[in-house]
Amino acid sequence: MTAQKPISHFINGHENPGTGERTQPVYNPATGEISGHLRLANRDDLDTTVAAAKKAAESWSQTSLAKRTTVLFKFRELVSAHVDELAALITAEHGKVLSDAKGEIGRGIEVIEFACGIPQLLKGAYSDQASTGIDVFSFREPVGVVAGITPFNFPVMVPLWMCPIAIATGNAFILKPSERDPSAAILLATLWTKAGLPDGVFQVLHGDKETVTGLLTHPDVDAISFVGSTPIAQYVHETATAHGKRVQALGGAKNHAIILPDADLDNAADHLSAAAFGSAGERCMAISVAIAVGDAADSLVSKVQERALAIKVAEGTEPDADMGPVITRASKERIIRIVGEAAESGANLVVDGRDLVVTGKEDGFWVGPTVLDNVTTDMTAYTEEIFGPVLTVVRVETVEEAIELINSNPYGNGTAIFTSSGSNARKFQRGVHVGMIGINVPVPVPVAYHSFGGWKNSLFGDRNIYGEEGVAFYTRGKVVTSRWPEPAHASEASYAFPSNS
Numbered sequence: 023m024t025a026q027k028p029i030s031h032f033i034n035g036h037e038n039p040g041t042g043e044r045t046q047p048v049y050n051p052a053t054g055e056i057s058g059h060l061r062l063a064n065r066d067d068l069d070t071t072v073a074a075a076k077k078a079a080e081s082w083s084q085t086s087l088a089k090r091t092t093v094l095f096k097f098r099e100l101v102s103a104h105v106d107e108l109a110a111l112i113t114a115e116h117g118k119v120l121s122d123a124k125g126e127i128g129r130g131i132e133v134i135e136f137a138c139g140i141p142q143l144l145k146g147a148y149s150d151q152a153s154t155g156i157d158v159f160s161f162r163e164p165v166g167v168v169a170g171i172t173p174f175n176f177p178v179m180v181p182l183w184m185c186p187i188a189i190a191t192g193n194a195f196i197l198k199p200s201e202r203d204p205s206a207a208i209l210l211a212t213l214w215t216k217a218g219l220p221d222g223v224f225q226v227l228h229g230d231k232e233t234v235t236g237l238l239t240h241p242d243v244d245a246i247s248f249v250g251s252t253p254i255a256q257y258v259h260e261t262a263t264a265h266g267k268r269v270q271a272l273g274g275a276k277n278h279a280i281i282l283p284d285a286d287l288d289n290a291a292d293h294l295s296a297a298a299f300g301s302a303g304e305r306c307m308a309i310s311v312a313i314a315v316g317d318a319a320d321s322l323v324s325k326v327q328e329r330a331l332a333i334k335v336a337e338g339t340e341p342d343a344d345m346g347p348v349i350t351r352a353s354k355e356r357i358i359r360i361v362g363e364a365a366e367s368g369a370n371l372v373v374d375g376r377d378l379v380v381t382g383k384e385d386g387f388w389v390g391p392t393v394l395d396n397v398t399t400d401m402t403a404y405t406e407e408i409f410g411p412v413l414t415v416v417r418v419e420t421v422e423e424a425i426e427l428i429n430s431n432p433y434g435n436g437t438a439i440f441t442s443s444g445s446n447a448r449k450f451q452r453g454v455h456v457g458m459i460g461i462n463v464p465v466p467v468p469v470a471y472h473s474f475g476g477w478k479n480s481l482f483g484d485r486n487i488y489g490e491e492g493v494a495f496y497t498r499g500k501v502v503t504s505r506w507p508e509p510a511h512a513s514e515a516s517y518a519f520p521s522n523s
């Protein structure tokens with residue numbers, strides 16, 4: 023048995039168990055054992071945290087850009103120095119392999135680096151002599167208190183998509199991490215404090231629907247950044263906007279990759295396999311549907327089959343592991359059910375990971391890589407986001423049919439094409455109704471100085487996350503029109519609407 027640690031909130035500069043009596047177990051998905059007990063916030067904990075954030079935001083928003091940037095540079099240094107420790111926490115509670123955990127931290131560090139450039143990003147604009155004797159300038163101010171509600175699948179990267187930019191722009195930030203893998207958030211909080219961030223500017227509050235709803239409706243929370251599944255994203259968007267808050271709510275996905283017959287099929291199979299089974303398929307940018315066009319299909323399926331069978335599934339701490347377990351026993355059971363339904367409805371189960379056993383870890387939440395061929399759009403394996411190591415293959419005859427299939431899907435997060443034809447790639451990039459597109463790149467997560475966001479049911483709200491869109495989301499614009507009249511002209515007022523001269 024592993025030791026079961028208590029996991030507290032981080033309120034106003036310190037770890038704090040709060041006054042809530044409810045707790046929830048946290049598991050190691052590789053062993054199925056309980057590794058911790060998470061304190062869930064009650065209303066008093068929520069009010070204490072929001073009050074501390076509101077107070078901290080008042081002074082942090084007045085702190086100079088030079089001082090804010092010093093904290094951000096230091097935070098970047100500290101996160102980089104604690105990659106191993108953060109990755110170990112991720113692997114222990116999420117299950118992904120250590121190299122993958124380090125990869126997500128790396129993508130988070132990119133956003134901190136972007137936020138280190140905040141003085142440049144907040145420079146504003148100045149129009150000298152816009153009208154005679156009148157100057158106009160615009161700049162942006164923080165919104166106040168921001169709450170970030172994040173999913174289990176990237177316990178460090180997704181919080182880092184949000185908090186470096188929210189804090190750099192002068193806000194206080196409350197993180198409500200996933201209750202399934204909450205420990206890395208507490209280490210991030212201690213690193214912010216070590217970096218010199220004042221108490222209350224970054225806090226962590228654990229909880230479930232009750233805490234989330236409390237944040238969405240709290241009068242002193244000004245903006246909500248949410249990342250998670252589509253039904254919850256929709257609930258978050260509707261509830262928080264109804265309470266007058268600014269909201270960006272990123273939802274689920276069903277990412278398709280088109281493979282054309284002119285593609286290098288070995289390269290495509292390598293990348294498809296990595297994009298479908300990496301992190302046990304629990305990435306919002308995972309490829310879960312391969313659209314095999316024309317005579318690419320038979321060869322592609324046999325190449326993907328070969329690769330799927332070669333994947334080493336093991337506890338994420340093993341150095342040669344390619345893939346770990348899925349997040350919960352319920353998730354494992356759901357994935358197995360969906361695969362079974364597809365097989366019963368006529369899909370061809372080319373690789374079946376349902377009965378995978380990992381010796382010595384029999385109680386872990388294991389599902390092996392699974393490949394389903396000849397999937398049709400009425401099967402639950404196609405209509406639902408499976409969020410597991412399952413690649414479904416749909417066969418079509420033309421690139422136009424493939425694009426139409428993508429556009430008929432209610433999600434629009436990411437998509438990719440494998441081809442050696444520039445004209446087909448261009449037809450694809452212009453024709454698909456999707457936010458993030460890869461050309462021979464299967465997981466096209468944009469770099470930090472662009473921005474991340476899907477279309478349709480993959481994003482509710484009108485701002486993407488991070489990049490300049492993040493800066494705009496966490497700030498409000500001010501435009502100042504100023505005149506400093508010479509005493510002789512001081513009373514040139516008119517009852518007509520002011521016009522430029």
Ligand code: NAD
Pocket residue numbers: 171172173174175176180198199200201229230231232234235249250251252254255257272273274275305306407409435476480
């Ligand atoms: P989830 O929606 O279950 O949980 C996300 C957050 O919402 C968690 O903090 C959770 O505590 C909270 N939550 C859960 N149920 C709630 C409820 N009923 N009311 C209020 N809050 C609730 O998502 P998950 O399972 O943790 O993460 C996986 C999902 O997130 C997948 O659908 C995946 O595609 C999506 N995701 C999307 C992106 C993106 O950028 N679009 C990125 C990562 C993950």
